[in-house]
Amino acid sequence: MAGVLDSVNQRTQLVGQNRLELLLFRLRGRQRFGINVFKVREVLQCPNLTALPKSNHFIRGVAHIRGQTISVIDLSLAVGGPRIEDVKNSFVIIAEYNRSVQGFLVGSVERIVNMNWEAIMPPPSGSGRYSYLTAVTEIEKELVEILDVEKILNEICPVNTEVNAAILDDGEMKRDLGERIVFIADDSAVARNQVKRALEPLGVQTELAKNGKEALIRLREIAAQDCKHDITERVALLISDVEMPEMDGYTLTAEIKADPKLAPLHVILHTSLSGVFNQAMIEKVGADDFIAKFNPDELATAVKKWVHCD
Structure with missing residues (x-):
């Protein structure tokens, strides 16, 4: 032992x-x-x-x-x-x-x-x-x-997914997003739905994937089919867990940043690994932000930040 x-x-x-x-x-x-x-x-x-x-x-x-x-x-x-x-x-x-x-x-x-x-x-x-x-x-x-x-x-102990009313806006997020979606990758169905519920009051449309490999395949499909220039024409932001079967969030982020059509996509790593946050690794793979699970206000604020900065 x-x-x-x-x-x-x-x-x-x-x-x-x-x-x-x-x-x-x-x-x-x-x-x-x-x-x-x-x-x-x-x-x-x-x-x-x-x-x-x-x-x-x-x-x-x-x-x-x-x-x-x-x-x-x-x-x-x-x-x-x-x-x-x-x-x-x-x-x-x-x-x-x-x-x-x-x-x-x-x-x-x-x-x-x-x-x-x-x-x-x-x-x-x-x-x-x-x-x-x-x-x-x-x-x-x-x-x-x-x-x-x-x-x-x-x-x-059920997680609260309700976003503080002060963080919500009057359609500003919806105007910035247009028809674009926020993509969510997480192997836990509970965690995927927590993120989805937190973002719904902001008027965000989402697409979900169960792991990094599935997310990468789908993002490449979207870029090839729906985008003339890069993925941000259809997807505004990726929120990804770190721990996922087949491909983890760090590897997913690195693959995205190495692909010219996916590289402009903002990536938020959203993980329960709050005790071992590694800033050097986040920067190495090119992620834009890191949020420890699960605080709906912090998540919504980060989504607004990266959507508005486009």
């Missing part, structure tokens, strides 16, 4: 190479799951938990860790499985998502594996709208499931 903990803090060099490292863990059975190491602060034996009255039933309690009170979510319960019973012999993954820190109670933690995003695939199409998977991969001939943590957290 000490080796796993030591490794968690040494992974920033992978950013921008379309690579990631997964921390593998199990809940109750043999099925293995993975979480991006960039999301992980530390892994520890489950400490004493204090139950809170009237809390969400997925939350097994709170723990005091390094001067901070952290809610501990039973990840098995949260995805529709049975609760983890042997808490004392279980582990907690302390992770940062969407500007908050939470603990995930898991049965066991295995090791860290180095992966290419191309080996991380979208979940099977038959998994259904209520699936908690955001991606899958194969390691040692076994399927590893990557959970849609944003969906889980949104069910426990």
Whole structure:
């Protein structure tokens, strides 16, 4: 376990190479799951938990860790499985998502594996709208499931997507956009819809993609079919997640900036990786802006800024 903990803090060099490292863990059975190491602060034996009255039933309690009170979510319960019973012999993954820190109670933690995003695939199409998977991969001939943590957290504490009235305008955004759209790329259906709902009051039309590869193919199709000069004739702005199967947001941005017909497109990287923001990498790939998920006012303000600057 000490080796796993030591490794968690040494992974920033992978950013921008379309690579990631997964921390593998199990809940109750043999099925293995993975979480991006960039999301992980530390892994520890489950400490004493204090139950809170009237809390969400997925939350097994709170723990005091390094001067901070952290809610501990039973990840098995949260995805529709049975609760983890042997808490004392279980582990907690302390992770940062969407500007908050939470603990995930898991049965066991295995090791860290180095992966290419191309080996991380979208979940099977038959998994259904209520699936908690955001991606899958194969390691040692076994399927590893990557959970849609944003969906889980949104069910426990729904994200506010309402934009402050002071930020809304009287059709100014609509006039600047005309018939152009804002393109959204995110592997989490919950996150895609959060962005879409936040922008709708601004009169923004959107198109959605489930990962960077799908977004790049579609943007090139639009540029080839609908644009005489460059993509901005049809698409005003791209809002992209960073973590996505097949192609991450950094690689997507670099591909866009290397394509003459796509290069003028403004790119906002919008990610739950708020704890590891790498300004040098954002500049290296040519992104125009970075916003940590999820603040609808900040997102709407950034969209207005980059649309109005055209």
